Amino acid sequence: MKIHSPIVTEKRQGGPGKSAPELNVLSASPVGRHCESSLGECRTDFLPLLYEMGRIATETGNLSDVLDVLLRLMQQYLKVVRGMVSLYEPGSGKIFIHKSCGLTETEVLRGTYDLGEGVIGQVVESGEAVVIPRIGERPDILMRIPNRNSRTDQNLSFLCVPILRNGKVMGTISAERLYDNPDLLKLDFEILSILAATTAPAAELHLLELAQSRALEENRRLRSALQDRFRPANIIGSSKPMQEVYALIEKVVRSKTTVLILGESGVGKELVASAIHYNSCNADGPFVKFNCAALPESIIESELFGHERGSFTGAANLRRGRFEKADGGTIFLDEVGELSLPMQAKLLRVLQERSFERVGGNVTIQVDLRVLAATNRNLREMVEQGTFREDLYYRLNVFPITIPSLRDRGADIATLAEHFVSRFSTEMGIHVNSISPSAMSMLMCYHWPGNVRELENVIERAVILSEGGTIEDSHLPPSLQIPMLSEEGSATAGILDARLGLAEKEMIVEALTLHRGNMTEAAAHLGLTRRILGLRMNKHGLNYKDYRN
Numbered sequence: 001m002k003i004h005s006p007i008v009t010e011k012r013q014g015g016p017g018k019s020a021p022e023l024n025v026l027s028a029s030p031v032g033r034h035c036e037s038s039l040g041e042c043r044t045d046f047l048p049l050l051y052e053m054g055r056i057a058t059e060t061g062n063l064s065d066v067l068d069v070l071l072r073l074m075q076q077y078l079k080v081v082r083g084m085v086s087l088y089e090p091g092s093g094k095i096f097i098h099k100s101c102g103l104t105e106t107e108v109l110r111g112t113y114d115l116g117e118g119v120i121g122q123v124v125e126s127g128e129a130v131v132i133p134r135i136g137e138r139p140d141i142l143m144r145i146p147n148r149n150s151r152t153d154q155n156l157s158f159l160c161v162p163i164l165r166n167g168k169v170m171g172t173i174s175a176e177r178l179y180d181n182p183d184l185l186k187l188d189f190e191i192l193s194i195l196a197a198t199t200a201p202a203a204e205l206h207l208l209e210l211a212q213s214r215a216l217e218e219n220r221r222l223r224s225a226l227q228d229r230f231r232p233a234n235i236i237g238s239s240k241p242m243q244e245v246y247a248l249i250e251k252v253v254r255s256k257t258t259v260l261i262l263g264e265s266g267v268g269k270e271l272v273a274s275a276i277h278y279n280s281c282n283a284d285g286p287f288v289k290f291n292c293a294a295l296p297e298s299i300i301e302s303e304l305f306g307h308e309r310g311s312f313t314g315a316a317n318l319r320r321g322r323f324e325k326a327d328g329g330t331i332f333l334d335e336v337g338e339l340s341l342p343m344q345a346k347l348l349r350v351l352q353e354r355s356f357e358r359v360g361g362n363v364t365i366q367v368d369l370r371v372l373a374a375t376n377r378n379l380r381e382m383v384e385q386g387t388f389r390e391d392l393y394y395r396l397n398v399f400p401i402t403i404p405s406l407r408d409r410g411a412d413i414a415t416l417a418e419h420f421v422s423r424f425s426t427e428m429g430i431h432v433n434s435i436s437p438s439a440m441s442m443l444m445c446y447h448w449p450g451n452v453r454e455l456e457n458v459i460e461r462a463v464i465l466s467e468g469g470t471i472e473d474s475h476l477p478p479s480l481q482i483p484m485l486s487e488e489g490s491a492t493a494g495i496l497d498a499r500l501g502l503a504e505k506e507m508i509v510e511a512l513t514l515h516r517g518n519m520t521e522a523a524a525h526l527g528l529t530r531r532i533l534g535l536r537m538n539k540h541g542l543n544y545k546d547y548r549n
Contacts, residue, residue, distance in 0.1 A: 054198050063206035066199055067099040070173070073195070075101055078188055080175040081156060084111065085163075087171035087203060088124045091211060095124055095171065102176075123160045124169050131189055132158040133179070157185055161192045165200040170207060173199065235271055236419050237412035240510060241404035245272065248401050253280045258351065260396045261374040263403030266453030269374040270334065272403060277330040282370055285329025290322045293338035300343055305350075307359035321358065323350060327367040336396065337377035337388065344389045351395040371396075406448040406455060408509065410502030416452060417443055420459035421471065432466045439473045442480045444502065505540040508533070509547075517547035 052069055067085055074083040082102035088095045097103070097111035113121040119130050119138075132138055136154025156176045163170040173196050179185040235242070252259055253276055261269045270289070277287045295303060306321030322331060339347065350356050355366050373396050382388035406413065417435060425432040435443070439462075448454055462475040473481070507526065515521035522544075523533040537544070 063199075063202040064099070066202045070195055070199060071099060071101045074175060078175065078177065078191065080177045082176040084108075084174050085171060085199070086111065086113070086120050086124075086174065087207060088115075088169060089207065089210070091214065095120055098171070119158065119160055120172050120174060123162050123172050127162050127164060127169050129159075129161040129189065129193065131160075131185065133182075133185065135176070159185075159189055159192055161189065161196045163196045163200050163203050165204045170200055170203040172196075235268065235275060236416050237409060238415065239404075239409040239411040240506065241409050242412065245401060245403060248399075249275055249279070252276060252399050252401070256280075256282065256370045258371045258373070258396060258398045260379075260398070260400045261372065261403065262400055263374075263376065264405050264451055265376045266451035267403040267405060268452050269376075269403055270332070272401065273330075273332045273334075273372045273374060276372060277332070277370070280330070280370065282329050285369070286326055287330050287332070288322050288326035289332045289334065291334045293335040297340055297343070300339070301346065302359050304343075305346070305356045305358055308361040318358075321356075323356060323367055323369070324358075324365060326369045328369065330370045330372060333371065333373045335375060336373040337375035337379055337382060341387075341389065344392045348389065348392045348395060351392070406451045408506075410444065411506065413444055413448075413455070414440060416455055417459055420456050421463060424460050424463040428463060430463055430466065431469050432463050432471060433469050435471045436473065439471050439476055442473055442476055446480050501540075504536065505542070508537060508540065508542060512542070512544060512547040517544040519544050 070085065071083055074080045080102070082100070084097050084100035084103060086095050087098045093115055095113040095115070095117075097108050100108055100111075103111070111120075113124075115121055116125045119132070123130055134154070135156055135158045138158075155178060157179045158174065158176055160172050160174045162172055173192055175188070175192060177188070179188075235246070249272065259273075259276060261272055263269055273289075274287070277283065290304065292300065302319065302321065304321050304323055306319045306324055309318045333347075336347075346356070350367075351371060354368065355364050357364055379388050379393050379397070383390045383393050406416075417440070421432055421435060424430075443455070443458075450457075458477060458480065459471075461477065462471045465475040466472070508522070511522040511525045512519075515525065519530055519533060523530045526533065528536075
């Protein structure tokens with residue numbers, strides 16, 4: 001204890017990371033015998049209330065109830081003018097008044113401290129109690145607590161003891177009172193130390209619950225941010241094929257149905273899987289991703305299903321597999337078409353029964369999860385060739401979603417390009433705000449075998465090379481370069497022709513899809529003859545047979 005006066009007494013050492021030695025508070029002045037006869041005050045009367053406070057702390061651990069008794073005891077028996085209990089939140093680094101008596105609302109609001117700030121901040125930082133016999137001698141205290149200008153207020157003593165639990169400071173108990181007897185001041189300090197020790201378990205429990213509550217709230221906030229990021233509306237594209245994808249996503253998120261996501265490499269299958277998970281009833285659960293083509297055959301089984309300790313050389317510890325980690329959420333199996341036939345058989349059982357055993361184990365583990373699978377392979381052809389199990393195919397193909405290639409959604413190229421320009425210019429700190437008409441014409445006319453991923457890489461390169469805030473055709477890679485237009489032509493005409501051609505292709509595809517490849521009906525739908533439709537289909541590389549199913 002530090003006493004800021006000529007009187008020097010014992011100290012309590014400690015701090016947020018230090019343990020404090022026990023202080024025999026009853027040896028120097030036993031509570032049962034020490035009274036101040038001149039004031040008629042005896043400290044034995046408060047023992048029943050102290051017992052009640054200890055009982056509440058032990059049985060319920062409710063900090064609010066404990067502090068109600070504590071403040072009543074301080075007012076009735078210690079005769080404090082003002083009392084307060086401050087708690088320290090390690091997460092925020094702030095110390096704030098949790099409960100008080102005799103303080104105005106303004107004083108409570110002002111009673112927030114940083115670690116080491118003021119007397120309370122110093123007590124929390126050091127774990128050492130402080131007693132100031134006369135607060136009028138401490139201008140720093142008077143500045144923090146207004147309306148202490150009267151002679152009586154300036155003669156008050158200020159006592160502040162740490163609430164310690166397992167060597168950590170939970171907060172402080174502070175009291176203001178007028179003392180004429182130094183022995184009574186010392187005795188009340190010892191009583192406050194007993195009260196702090198009694199309060200400590202409830203304070204620790206309260207701070208733990210507060211930290212857990214804030215962690216859960218932060219978790220909810222982050223999950224909400226993920227939902228916003230991966231909601232279907234944030235998948236860039238407004239073309240008709242993408243609108244159909246959005247409609248399918250909106251329907252499938254309402255259930256736990258297995259979804260097979262199909263499409264070429266680079267079309268954004270993982271983004272669609274994320275949108276399904278974060279908008280589904282499993283959104284609060286884990287989202288576990290696994291690329292079936294990324295690991296050797298020998299360790300895929302252990303990665304998916306886990307293994308028991310000692311099940312094979314190097315298995316030093318038990319390991320939970322991806323299916324077990326995804327329990328209560330979603331597992332996304334990317335490139336599922338790359339699995340071997342033996343692994344396909346093991347995956348089939350999980351899809352049928354939602355159960356499996358770890359490698360080397362004999363305990364069946366049940367899981368409740370949604371399975372999302374994706375592939376750029378033609379699984380139907382693989383079944384016919386005998387490289388993919390037919391029963392697994394039908395288990396996966398419950399709700400297929402086909403992501404269109406970028407060349408089939410040409411109307412989205414400009415939107416995606418502008419999105420990537422904005423994103424990369426912000427990330428790199430390079431000022432780029434537009435794409436020149438000639439460069440846009442090149443982007444629109446290219447066939448994009450690498451789909452959205454290739455477009456993203458092309459724009460990233462162009463942003464790095466750009467000068468003057470505009471992406472020019474010279475900033476695009478050689479694979480996108482097209483013959484220059486005649487002098488009479490213009491870049492504007494080039495981009496117009498490109499967009500008109502893409503619009504024409506989309507309309508033909510839509511008509512063929514609607515009429516299931518029937519060219520006569522598709523031609524009538526478009527107001528064309530069958531011959532003219534055939535010529536335009538040849539121009540765009542379309543075959544009516546592809547639309548019969």
